[in-house]
Amino acid sequence: QVQLVESGGGLVQAGDSLRLSCTVFGRTFSSVHMGWFRQAPGKEREIVAAISWSGRATYYAASVKGRFTISRDNAKNTVYLQMNSLKPEDTAVYYCAASPPFNALDNVPQYDYWGQGTRVTVSS
Numbered sequence: 261q262v263q264l265v266e267s268g269g270g271l272v273q274a275g276d277s278l279r280l281s282c283t284v285f286g287r288t289f290s291s292v293h294m295g296w297f298r299q300a301p302g303k304e305r306e307i308v309a310a311i312s313w314s315g316r317a318t319y320y321a322a323s324v325k326g327r328f329t330i331s332r333d334n335a336k337n338t339v340y341l342q343m344n345s346l347k348p349e350d351t352a353v354y355y356c357a358a359s360p361p362f363n364a365l366d367n368v369p370q371y372d373y374w375g376q377g378t379r380v381t382v383s384s
Contacts, residue, residue: 262286262373266356269378272346276382280341282356282375289337293359295319295371296330296341298352298380308354309341310365319365324350346382353377 268280280296295310309330310319318330329342339356355378357371 262358264356264358264373264375266354266375266378269354269380271381271383274347274382274384276346277342277344278346278380280343280354280356280378280380281338282340283336283338284358284373285337287358287373289332290334291361293361293363293365294330294332294339295357295359295365295368296339297355297357297368297371298350299355299377300349300352303352305355307366307368310359311339312365313361317365343380346380348382348384351380351382353379 263285266282293312296308297305298308299305308321311330311332315332327345332339356375358373359371363370
């Protein structure tokens with residue numbers, strides 16, 4: 261059974277930083293792409309960032325480029341999302357997901373395992 265467990269969300273003020281973590285259980289972590297997604301109230305889920313199985317390639321949504329950094333530690337089966345200079349519009353539930361390694365990083369439908377989400381709230 262594959263399980264993705266996110267942590268690190270919380271309530272912060274604009275300009276603060278947070279680091280989200282997602283640990284994968286039950287799957288060969290080093291053979292999958294990993295992505296972070298978010299869903300704000302009343303909005304559709306969107307991809308935020310993704311990283312290839314090797315860690316050599318990354319993808320960022322335009323709205324977070326330069327502020328967020330995705331990384332992974334294959335020895336710990338964990339992917340991270342470092343979020344700096346947070347804005348109120350970053351408020352959302354953040355999800356991590358795994359994708360087979362032969363897909364494009366931003367190919368959202370191919371992400372087939374999802375975590376339960378962690379809430380991030382940024383106050384102004």
